[in-house]
Amino acid sequence: MKQLPKTTQNQQESIGIILRILSGIAFTAMGALIKYLAESVPLGQVVFFRSAFALIPLLGFLLWQHDFPGGLKTARPLGHLFRCLIGTMAMFTAFATLRYLPIAEATTLTYLSPIILVILAVVILKETVSYRRWQGVMLGLFGLLVMTVPNFSMTADFTTLLGIGLGVLTAVLIAGALLQVRHLTLQGEKTGTITFYFAIASTLIGAITAINGWIQPTASQWLCLISIGIIGGIAQLLMTLSFSYASASAMAAYEYLAILWALLIGMVFFDEVPGTFFWLAVPLILAGAVIAKPAKT
Numbered sequence: 138m139k140q141l142p143k144t145t146q147n148q149q150e151s152i153g154i155i156l157r158i159l160s161g162i163a164f165t166a167m168g169a170l171i172k173y174l175a176e177s178v179p180l181g182q183v184v185f186f187r188s189a190f191a192l193i194p195l196l197g198f199l200l201w202q203h204d205f206p207g208g209l210k211t212a213r214p215l216g217h218l219f220r221c222l223i224g225t226m227a228m229f230t231a232f233a234t235l236r237y238l239p240i241a242e243a244t245t246l247t248y249l250s251p252i253i254l255v256i257l258a259v260v261i262l263k264e265t266v267s268y269r270r271w272q273g274v275m276l277g278l279f280g281l282l283v284m285t286v287p288n289f290s291m292t293a294d295f296t297t298l299l300g301i302g303l304g305v306l307t308a309v310l311i312a313g314a315l316l317q318v319r320h321l322t323l324q325g326e327k328t329g330t331i332t333f334y335f336a337i338a339s340t341l342i343g344a345i346t347a348i349n350g351w352i353q354p355t356a357s358q359w360l361c362l363i364s365i366g367i368i369g370g371i372a373q374l375l376m377t378l379s380f381s382y383a384s385a386s387a388m389a390a391y392e393y394l395a396i397l398w399a400l401l402i403g404m405v406f407f408d409e410v411p412g413t414f415f416w417l418a419v420p421l422i423l424a425g426a427v428i429a430k431p432a433k434t
Contacts, residue, residue: 153383163372181346190366221338237300246304277425
């Protein structure tokens, strides 16, 4: 394979980094809209709109790539079903976390997923993990303790504890979904195929919750619900495209800018000011996430 000139490689890498930053901003904007609707729209209804309207940019992308409908063929329907179930549960718990925690704290807890992924890879895939990565696991878990232990007291706020529990569960589910995605891609499944079936499954599961009662959205709620889906779909595509321009290692540092966007949105729109233990925990969790990732990706 012919190697690209250095300037061209740098340009490609710059495009990938820009796409990754834009995807982080889009995901944070989606999270802010979900948090805005937290008290007024049922969780399942939000999941439905997030998934259903995400299909619009996703289908457009598949058509552009000439992968629809031919690219959706799969010989591993059960593998996709398992990934869809885990991913949809992660979506429910992630959206629920935003109801109970500041957006910056909820975002930070998702960065436990690379740490948990190491543990799952050892337990399930029997992978051999280096001492360096185990150090990352321990550092991240210590960061979690710093963030959570101060909340466990006689005067503990049950809402905060519930939010932390949901946030950790979300990280576990995300790690499980990533593990299954890795398994499917190693078996030759395309990223677009995996994403499409996930969107379809989460739409259907979200729709089932209508039996518990949905609300009739107002004009502003309609706008927010539709925007959540479209922005979420675009964010997913931007992240996927970024990996076609730059390596994961080149973009790793920019991935964590999502916490900065979450902090800014939380403070400006929701009057959320993180406490002392949050600031102590963030560098520990992020350092653990960086160290726990493979040295080469």
